[in-house]
Amino acid sequence: MPLTPLDIHNKEFTRGFRGYDEDEVNEFLDQVIKDYELVMREKNELYDRVQELEERLDHFSTIETTLNKSILVAQETAEDVKRSADKEAKLIIKESEKNADRIINEALSKSRKISLEIEELKKQASVYRTRFKMLLEAQLEMLNNDDWDMISQPAIEEEEEEETYENI
Numbered sequence: 261m262p263l264t265p266l267d268i269h270n271k272e273f274t275r276g277f278r279g280y281d282e283d284e285v286n287e288f289l290d291q292v293i294k295d296y297e298l299v300m301r302e303k304n305e306l307y308d309r310v311q312e313l314e315e316r317l318d319h320f321s322t323i324e325t326t327l328n329k330s331i332l333v334a335q336e337t338a339e340d341v342k343r344s345a346d347k348e349a350k351l352i353i354k355e356s357e358k359n360a361d362r363i364i365n366e367a368l369s370k371s372r373k374i375s376l377e378i379e380e381l382k383k384q385a386s387v388y389r390t391r392f393k394m395l396l397e398a399q400l401e402m403l404n405n406d407d408w409d410m411i412s413q414p415a416i417e418e419e420e421e422e423e424t425y426e427n428i
Contacts, residue, residue: 265297 268289273280 263296265293265300268293268296 271289273285
């Protein structure tokens with residue numbers, strides 16, 4: 261057990277036949293007591309300071325641990341968000357591809373339908389042209405027929421007769 265200033269102060273020396281000068285020893289012991297008290301006070305202050313710093317170190321260690329955990333949670337969350345975004349992007353791309361395929365198929369279907377309609381219209385136009393051509397040829401044949409000459413001949417004769425009657 262270490263000496264205390266009180267132990268030093270109460271220390272009694274045995275006296276011998278020509279021993280030390282008691283006043284000088286007491287003066288020296290008083291100086292040792294003062295110095296020892298100062299050292300003890302500094303030791304206690306330093307001990308208190310060490311305790312305070314250890315508490316602060318523990319506090320900062322706790323904060324560091326909490327921050328590390330927070331960083332890990334943030335990284336995991338970021339990874340989760342990234343995975344979710346990748347999934348969503350893939351779903352959007354997949355949906356877009358489906359829509360694109362549907363639109364293309366609809367366009368091809370409409371294109372085929374329109375092509376069929378065009379072909380049908382071409383056939384109808386060809387039939388109409390053929391019929392119109394046949395009608396014109398029939399009309400032309402009628403015009404070129406001699407029957408017209410006969411039809412117009414009696415009308416001319418009648419006009420001549422009328423002129424003759426009028427002159428009479």
